[in-house]
Amino acid sequence: MLAVTRPLCRRLGLHRALGVSHGRYYSTYKDDPRWPGWQLVVGIEVHAQIKSRLKLFSHTWTSAPGLAPNTRVSLYDAAFPGTLPLLNPKCVELALRTSIALNADVHSRSTFDRKHYFYADLPAGYQITQRYSPIATGGYLKLPERNILVGIEQLQLEQDTGKSTFDPRHRISNIDLNRAGTGLMEIVSKPDMRSPEEAGEYVRTLQALLRSVGSSDGNMENGSLRCDVNVSVNRPGAPPGTRCEIKNLNSVKFTMVAITTEADRHISLLENGQHVLQETRGFNEESGLTFTLRNKEDAPDYRYMPDPNLPPLIIPSEYVSNLRASMPELPEQTRARLQAQGLSQRDTDVLMAVDSGREVGYDGEHGEGAVAYFDALSTGRDPKVVVNWMTHELLGQLAARKETFKDNCVTVEQMGDLVDMIQIGKMTGTSGKTLLRHMLEHRSTETPSQLAQQLSLVAFGAADEAEAFLAGLCKEAIEALPEEAAKVRDGHMKVVNTLVGRVMRSSRGRADAKHVRERMIEMLGVE
Secondary structure (H helix, E strand, O other), rough: OOOOOHHHHHHHHOOOOOOOEEOOOEEOOOOOOOOOEEEEEEEEEEEEEOOOOOOOOOOOOOOOOOOOOOOOOOOOOOOOEEEEEEEEOOHHHHHHHHHHOOOOEEEEEEEEEEEEEEOOOOOOOOOEOOOOOOEEEEEEHHHHOOEEEEEEEEEEEEEEEEEEEEOOOOEEEEEEEOOOOOOEEEEOOOOOOOOHHHHHHHHHHHHHHHHHHOOOOOOOOOOEEEEEEEEEOOOOOOOOOOOEEEEOOOOOOHHHHHHHHHHHHHHHHOOOOOOOOOOOEEEEOOOOOEEEEEEEEOOOHOOOOOOOOOOOOEEEHHHHHHHOOOOOOOOHHHHHHHHHHHOOHOOOHHHHHHHHHOOOHHHHHHHHHHHHHHHHOOOOOHHHHHHHHHHHHHHHHHOOOOOOHHHOOHHHHHHHHHHHHOOOOOOOHHHHHHHHHHHHHOOOOHHHHHHHHOHHHHHOOOOOHHHHHHHHHHHHHHHOOOOHHHHOOOOOOOHHHHHHHHHHHHOOOOOOHHHHHHHHHHHOOOO
């Protein structure tokens, strides 16, 4: 019997099957109850729009949602004869930052190729890309929930095409070249994913990473990030089967549904004695099914050739070193730092999930995210108290108002003042929630201390001059709820909470619940 050791696995090319690669652990082949006796293999090509004001090879501004068609088009974008490409250095910088974040090997020399195909939304008849000599290769992306790695094949620069739409009423197709020439990063994963759930986490994790380095906003709904998914199935121990590519998936949910549907289709064909044809397929969002677009083209079909108008891209090692030294905190580092501060995994996940949706400005300028808000708010305060008020109260009330964190109008200073008032007993937690709701409904530059005075939300204390007023509220509650008061006198102490609740409502949450309970028991003569 042949002993299957790790060195032998590498020699036989089986290191992926055992999840071993240079000391890192990838997803292993495993049984899936949805497809008994079959194994799923998934690889993803992500096309992420680079967050630069200018397009990849022209001085035209990039398009934005809602713009009139063909209003962001230069002569070069429209492929007028005699126009030449001029590489945008900002796109190169952001692609390099992404490569570093993905632990990829940046190449000192890369080149541009022409990929030929003929569609109406590609006026030049070719797309400039970097198939054979990309800007970076190798690397990996760690999936935090499953604690596995997905290998990265390569990252390349390429230009986007235009957009064609069909008008069924007039039976004509319209071409919009606003997106033509927009800079893209094509990030090609290795076929390391083994389930739709792993693929979904890969896309979400990559989105967060792109946003953290400021290279793309990763907005799938607006087309800033699109996925082409390669799916195949095979029997355990057999080589990977014939793969099919599903094009232009624009949400994590649809990506997972498309993979599931395609796996079912492959297995159904194979179990009925048929063959899976290698082809490019689309995805119908309404039916949840894939459909044939065209036979899968191979590299010769695209007639790749070096672009004669673009010289090789030479990247000095010093430039890469400077970028590496100036890299922002990456999501994995942020997660570790937050948990080191005492935050639970759940609270960390909430902050990271909210933060991954923050807006990132052009050229990598960040908007304020939830993690940055938390960092500023927790300075000098208990992080656990701060995250509780952020996740349960601030985010909770924003969700109730059907708003997102970017709609938050409460500044760090205001939120800090509110938390401080509660911590020193100047305001109760109940009053704090009421005040926070007021601040979200009525935008104001006033401090919570000022607003609490105006709204009579300052707490009563045990030694406060309002002790007599508080006693009056307790007496009023006893008179209004005589049956509950009698039960307390008979020893049913749980009922006292009903009386305390009435006092809290009457005081609008200003009273301290513990002190009210003690005062109520004293007035009822219960020992």
